[in-house]
Amino acid sequence: MTRSASQSARPGRTVVLALGSNLGDRLLNLQRGVTFLCGSGLRCSAVSAVFQTAPVGGPEQGDFLNAVLLADSALPAAEILRRCQLAEAAAGRVRTVRWGPRTLDVDIIACGAEVSTDPQLTLPHPRAHERAFVLAPWLDVAPDARLPGWGSVADLLAAAPDRTGVRRLDGERLALAADQSVSDEQPEASAQCR
Ligand code: A4P
Ligand code: MG
Numbered sequence: 593m594t595r596s597a598s599q600s601a602r603p604g605r606t607v608v609l610a611l612g613s614n615l616g617d618r619l620l621n622l623q624r625g626v627t628f629l630c631g632s633g634l635r636c637s638a639v640s641a642v643f644q645t646a647p648v649g650g651p652e653q654g655d656f657l658n659a660v661l662l663a664d665s666a667l668p669a670a671e672i673l674r675r676c677q678l679a680e681a682a683a684g685r686v687r688t689v690r691w692g693p694r695t696l697d698v699d700i701i702a703c704g705a706e707v708s709t710d711p712q713l714t715l716p717h718p719r720a721h722e723r724a725f726v727l728a729p730w731l732d733v734a735p736d737a738r739l740p741g742w743g744s745v746a747d748l749l750a751a752a753p754d755r756t757g758v759r760r761l762d763g764e765r766l767a768l769a770a771d772q773s774v775s776d777e778q779p780e781a782s783a784q785c786r
Pocket of ligand 1: 647649650656691692698699700701710712714715716717718719725
C-alpha cells in the first residue's frame with residue numbers, strides 16, 4: 593500500500609462522523625454514505641457495527657440504523673461538512689421537519705480537538721454527549737475514545753438517557769473498501785485545517 597508524499601507531509605486529525613437513516617433501505621443508505629465519504633477523499637480508517645436505535649425527538653417515526661465512521665483528514669472542518677451534505681444529497685435526503693425521518697443524516701461529532709460555536713458547524717456536535725445512538729457506535733470502533741470537553745465516551749454512554757433503546761445488530765456490517773481507506777484528499781480542497 594503506497595502513501596503519497598502530500599499525505600505524509602500533511603498529517604490530519606481524527607474526524608468522527610455519525611451516520612443515521614430511518615427511511616428507505618436503511619442499511620444501503622448507510623453504506624452509500626460510507627462509500628461516498630471515503631470516496632470523496634477522506635482517509636477512512638474504521639467503521640463501527642450497525643446499531644438499531646429508537647428515535648430521539650421529532651415526530652413519531654421508525655427506528656434508525658446508526659453507525660460511526662472514523663477518518664483522518666487535514667481538510668478544514670467546513671469542507672468536511674460540505675462533503676457530509678453532498679453524501680446526504682446523494683442518498684436522496686429531503687428536509688421537511690426538524691429531526692424528521694431521513695434517508696441519511698451525517699453529522700460531524702468531532703474534528704480532532706477543534707471547538708466551534710458557529711451554528712452552521714458546532715464542534716464537538718452540541719448533542720453528541722447525551723446520545724447513545726452516537727456514543728454506542730463510537731465506543732464500538734474506538735473503546736478509549738474521548739469527546740473533547742466532555743470526557744470518556746464510555747462514561748457518557750453509561751449515563752445517556754436513550755441507552756436502553758440502542759441495540760447492536762451483529763448480522764449487519766458496513767464495508768470500508770480497501771482502496772478507499774488511504775485515498776488522497778481532493779486537489780480542489782487543498783486548504784489546510786486550522
Ligand atoms: N450543524 C451544526 N453543527 C453541525 C455538525 N457538527 N455536524 C448544522 C453536522 N451539521 C451541523 O442539520 C441542521 C444544521 O446543523 C445544518 O444546517 C448544519 O449546518 P440537518 O442535518 O439539516 O438537520 P437535522 O440533522 O435534522 O438537525 P440536527 O439539529 O443536526 O439534528 P440532530 O441533533 O443531529 O438530530 N434518533 C436516533 N435514534 N438516531 C438518529 O440518528 N437523529 C436525529 C437528528 C434525531 N433523533 C435521532 C437521530
Ligand atoms: Mg444532521
